[in-house]
Amino acid sequence: MTSFPVGQAAGAASSPLLKNLNPEQLAAVTAAPEPALILAGAGSGKTRVLTTRIAWLLQTGQVSPGGVMAVTFTNKAAKEMLTRLSTMLPFNVRGMWIGTFHGLCNRFLRAHWKLAHLPQAFQILDASDTTSAVKRVIKAMKLDEERFVPKQVGWFIAGCKEDGLRPGDVEVRDDQTKKLVEIYANYEDQCQREGVVDFAELMLRSYELLRDNPAVREHYQNRFRHILVDEFQDTNKLQYAWLKMFAPPPGRAADSDGSGRGTGQSLLAVGDDDQSIYAFRGARVGNMIDFEREYRVKKVIKLEQNYRSFGHILDAANELISRNSQRLGKTLRTDAGQGDPIRVQEAPSDFAEAQWLIEEVQQLHRGGLDRKEIAVLYRSNAQSRVIESALFNSGIPYRVYGGLRFFERAEVKHALAYLRLLENPNDDTSFLRVVNFPTRGIGAKTLENLQDAAKATGRSLYQSVGAIAGKGGANLLAFTNLIDSTRNLTQGMTLREIIEQVLETSGLLDFYRTDKDGAERLENLDELINAAEAFVMQEGFGKNAVGLPVDEVAPGLQTAGTPGAVPDAETGEIMSPLVAFLTHASLEAGDNQAQAGQDAVQLMTVHSAKGLEFDAVFITGLEEGLFPHENAMSDHDGLEEERRLMYVAITRARKKLSLSFCQTRMLHGQTRYHIKSRFFDELPEEALKWLTPRNQGFGSGFAREYQNAWDRGSGLKGMVGAGNVAKPAWVEPPVPASMKPKVSEEHGGLRVGKGVFHTKFGEGVLLTLEGAGADARAQVNFGRHGTKWLALSVAKLTPID
DNA sequence: ACTGGTTTCATTTTT
């Protein structure tokens, strides 16, 4: 692909794509194909710039769809990018490499599972799976769980991985670390044995694969001419290193030709150092400065024109953030005028604050503002309780963000565990999760014996069941038989049928049908079936979570035409819809908010508000010790991060911003006295309008009045909350029948129900035929080898009689 | 296996 002088590209200037972009946005969109850093302020049209650039690159022929990689952090951001792109481009964008870091790593590892030393159907552990896996390791090592708290050990391991360290690489200074590293090593073995990977492993494994396989690395370096990274300030060390594998900086050893010129890709990093609020989970703002230096970025493009907020709000944000010392430097501006001043409320107590909030919300709503355009932000989740209670008692619909997501619900996880065991019975995490749920008389003692037996032989729990047949083994045997027979029973079934069958034979349905409050759980299990159905429809089976444009997979990998499927080069085997769905479930935990459609006030932490915007925003609990949080106040960096957090909070507001704080607050069961947040002193006085007299003392009549009104304060007991059944966000309108995967009875002499022969798997029975042409795929039961999906363009299947 | 009482802990979180 030739890169011609940009900006002057024929027709580019007149392209309707570039209309209405401001000069900075235009510069970013049409930047030359070389490393670039874009400092994108809040509300500066960052996503628009990213998507327009991709569209422009494609439209001007500078790159083909397969040559673009765009990385985000959240599924939401990735989805948004895809949606916007699909309206700008005349072709299906699904096949492009646009996704989250983890999603793309997954694609990559599925395509190269052999090189990655993983089973093709490897499963992904979510956070809670990881913790319980770690817990098992600690137990097996007979270590003190007080000293080695599973969750913390999990963080340690993730931390190591995010620094690119394997157990052997960790520097051991003390006994504690030494033990931790041992746990890490054993945990690794266990995961490998069970064929599972955690989130950090997805990243590290694909990084190592690229690092250790020059041919693969070069292939991808040649392929991806344009790499775009969103929210670059949130990248950790490993993610940055991973990006470098695809686009090595000039003059490094990783250079494919050793010329010292780099490999000619254009790596475009978009970020905002002022919105870096995830240092506590390993994000390195420093990556931005490193990037600028290592890639010899010629010019940093700053997007400072804000299209979201009125002047007072931006003034406040600018003034506040200017107090931070370590900044790349950027000042937001707007053409929108000053707007309303920022209202500030001092309340005598947290109850009073909530009550004031209610009045304000009602007034705004009466004034014509949708409730969903009103957000109440707080620093920590615990603060939501009082506010929820007040809203509930006033009958104002509200929605709390955070909390359990759909695929994290216990009943859903149980169902998924059974499904995983069908695919991989050696998944001990899933085995332990459901071996005695619903209860089948398998107690702790039995399981301990089983685990001992498994440890002694280095086999999985499932494989060790026979070994302890004597002691309590009968029930265990019944369980493995249940799994095996369900597996046989579901051969050849559709995903929907498999799940229905599993729910039934596992006893889950019966259990919840008799459980007194199982109704909601049954609904969620029903929703799981719907989700699976929607998944199959939308993805068209076979692609899915993998979504690799098959003609561009990797050197030496022959692939079928199914968009997204990644068949094995030798056998043509593709992921089954079940594996694809399980992958989807771990990679995208689903929505965590109930009643998405309703017009309700939005309650969330400042962290989860990042990236969102509302007409009216309330930032509550602005007290020293809470916001900024006391745990962050000890060091300079911590305080600066709190300030950035406040900056993020302020810049969420479009029209109206209100700040509030309390003199007293119920915290950990005790009434605590606070002074107002130092952030008030860092905001421009002209932009603020104090609703209460400044510096009011404690216990004033004003205070007592509210206090009395709220002392009887009704708790949350018996309240139903804002809806119970999570509606998964991925369920979209039903797909017309014409778009459903084509099912046929016959293909090139193959007939459903007849025998077939495969060079590797031998004889089998053809169960299903789907799709046509290069897309055609078949499901075959090979008996001993199990049931497999095959891409017919790769797999050599011959009919037999 | 289930229950009810006791203890412990409390910042932010996506994948």
Place this chain on the structure above:
DNA sequence: TGAAACCAGT
């Protein structure tokens, strides 16, 4: 304060 985890007793 309140939840979640843990433990002891039936």
